[in-house]
Amino acid sequence: MLNKKVGFIGCGNMAKAIINGMIASRIIAPENVWVFDRKPETNQAMAEKYGLHAAESLESMAREVDILVGAIKPNVMLKLLGSIAGLLKKETLVVSIAAGITLDALATVLGHDRKIIRVMPNTPALVGTGMTSVTPNVLVNEEETDIILQVFRSFGKAELVSEYLIHSVVGVSGSAPAYVFMMIEAMADAAVLGGMPRKQAYEFAAQTVKGAAQMVLETDQHPAQLKDSVCSPGGTTIEAVKTLESKGFRAAIMEAMQKCMEKSEQLSKA
Ligand SMILES: NC(=O)C1=CN([C@@H]2O[C@H](COP(=O)(O)OP(=O)(O)OC[C@H]3O[C@@H](n4cnc5c(N)ncnc54)[C@H](OP(=O)(O)O)[C@@H]3O)[C@@H](O)[C@H]2O)C=CC1
Numbered sequence: 001m002l003n004k005k006v007g008f009i010g011c012g013n014m015a016k017a018i019i020n021g022m023i024a025s026r027i028i029a030p031e032n033v034w035v036f037d038r039k040p041e042t043n044q045a046m047a048e049k050y051g052l053h054a055a056e057s058l059e060s061m062a063r064e065v066d067i068l069v070g071a072i073k074p075n076v077m078l079k080l081l082g083s084i085a086g087l088l089k090k091e092t093l094v095v096s097i098a099a100g101i102t103l104d105a106l107a108t109v110l111g112h113d114r115k116i117i118r119v120m121p122n123t124p125a126l127v128g129t130g131m132t133s134v135t136p137n138v139l140v141n142e143e144e145t146d147i148i149l150q151v152f153r154s155f156g157k158a159e160l161v162s163e164y165l166i167h168s169v170v171g172v173s174g175s176a177p178a179y180v181f182m183m184i185e186a187m188a189d190a191a192v193l194g195g196m197p198r199k200q201a202y203e204f205a206a207q208t209v210k211g212a213a214q215m216v217l218e219t220d221q222h223p224a225q226l227k228d229s230v231c232s233p234g235g236t237t238i239e240a241v242k243t244l245e246s247k248g249f250r251a252a253i254m255e256a257m258q259k260c261m262e263k264s265e266q267l268s269k270a
């Protein structure tokens with residue numbers, strides 16, 4: 001169990017998923033977690049749900065914690081962190097989950113002697129199946145990096161990546177649950193079109209996506225091989241595959257991800 005005080009600035013979709021993942025996995029005791037969102041009712045609701053602390057102010061939380069997680073939107077991250085940089089303890093580790101905010105930009109507002117880690121998580125953290133990248137600056141030692149990896153591994157997978165790869169991470173895991181939810185929705189809509197009740201359609205679609213993903217992770221077979229094994233000669237699946245190819249299914253996903261990665265790059269230059 002992590003014996004550190006962890007504070008979250010901002011408690012929206014992603015912070016809630018991380019906090020739920022951390023507390024459900026018991027990597028941290030709720031009394032070691034602080035939350036400061038600008039909406040007091042959010043802090044109160046989190047305190048009631050998990051038994052964590054609703055911070056009285058951003059400043060008091062900044063003085064208290066050993067690990068400070070910036071979980072606000074990229075456009076306010078630097079301003080907010082800059083406003084409390086002088087209040088942090090010398091050894092406090094700052095973690096930013098914002099897309100497009102570089103380690104350099106963070107050091108500019110936090111100080112060039114500050115230990116900083118960029119992390120790119122995703123919302124499946126909420127259900128213990130997150131995928132997270134971890135990128136420390138040069139001041140962070142191995143033990144501290146391991147602590148952060150351990151935290152994010154308590155509710156999914158986490159890997160060290162170089163900073164230049166974060167745009168790819170945003171495309172392939174950070175933003176990616178959204179594309180998968182859209183696919184599940186479309187699959188279920190089609191099943192409803194075929195007469196299946198909607199609730200059942202979501203269950204069949206989601207369980208199939210989960211199972212297919214698990215096969216890729218656990219069988220070591222190439223996705224194309226796994227696809228081939230579903231396509232019976234002259235059967236139903238190859239008809240669907242032909243239609244997906246003619247509609248540019250794979251190109252659409254690749255183009256969408258390219259746009260996503262380009263946006264992440266643009267944010268880094270803003
Ligand atoms: N959502 C995701 O799947 C992922 C998000 N991220 C990153 O996480 C960060 C947060 O994203 P997300 O959770 O989606 O965003 P949300 O808008 O859901 O959460 C941000 C929260 O911060 C609050 N907030 C805004 N300004 C302040 C302030 N001055 N002080 C305290 N709290 C404040 C917001 O309040 P209000 O609603 O009133 O504005 C909101 O509750 C972003 O930087 C994003 O890049 C990274 C990976 C995945």
Ligand SMILES: O=C(O)[C@@H]1CCC=N1
Pocket residue numbers: 099170174175
């Ligand atoms: O949409 C966004 O900008 C954030 C970053 C990754 C997922 N959500």
